[in-house]
Amino acid sequence: MEPKKAAVWLDLESCRVPDSVDPRCVRPMIESALKKSHDFEDVTIFAMGNIMRVPPLHVKAMDSSGIIVKHTHFGASKFHFEFLWWETENPPPAAVMFITKNDDPFFLDRFSDWIFEEGGKYTVLPAYPCSEFCWNNLLKVPLKGSAEKHYKRWKSENHLFPDAIGHHIQGVTVHEGQWDSHGSIKIWNYTLDGKPEVFKERRENDDENMAVTLRGLEGHVMELYKIYDVTFQFIQKSPDDIVCKITLVWEKRTDDSPEPNEYMKLSKKIAADMDNHVLNA
Secondary structure (H helix, E strand, O other), X not given: OXXXXXXXXXXXXXXXXXXXXXXXXXXXXXXXXXXXXOOOOEEEEEEEEOHHHOOHXXXXXXXXXXXXXXXXXXXXXXXXXXXXXXXXXXXXXXXXXEEOOOOOHHXXXXXXXXXXXXXXXXXXXXXXXXXXXXXXXXXXXXXXXXXXXXXXXXXXXXXXXXXXXXXXXXXXXXEEOXXXXXXXXXXXXXXXXXXXXXXXXXXXXXXXXXXXXXXXXXXXXXXXXXXEEEEEEEEEOOOOEEEEEEEEEEEXXXXXXOOOHHHHHHHHHHHHHHHHHHHOO
């Protein structure tokens, strides 16, 4: 029987929420990851760790989003006792997931075996080391004019970017497909912190929601991240005002890979600096 209920334990100490991520987005991010392969009706998320080491605003934001935040000095080792409490009220079928860097043999082997065998054969979902968890960030950039015109510029007129914002973008070429075709592959030459970089991406166009997604394939940024997807969505708020919602999804290639703060800043600058060009077109 397919489980309809799931519980997730997030280790706040070994898997801290990146500073560039809005803590209010943690719950929807985890739920989104679960729904890729399961259709759960009930998801409970616990965040555990020494909350004295976590920014108070992060704790408050996660708590307000529906995450159950619990203070403990024992990190992921405390998951075992919390599971014992949880399973008394949640018998199988149910699923469990752990997001942690804990490499203690008890946690990885004996605890997992206990859940599988003695605990009543719960479904154990893939445990995420946080270096492999896909964080995302979201920014909203206020713009002027027509959302339709901005979307058109991003969907099918990327060749105009170098002339409009040459201080950011020096070149855009189509490697495969057409300028406006879904699934086309484009190569961007741009500048980040004064250094030239290259980004090869596959395009996804969503006409209904006026959103374009650039899925990273190759280039400098892909040396740091296994996944790097950025979406620009244009939303008309009033006849003269729109919002560009920028969503960045990434997965670090190694623990040493930095958070993509500078790339997020660049995305925001590109969207903002294109505003006047679109208005005057």
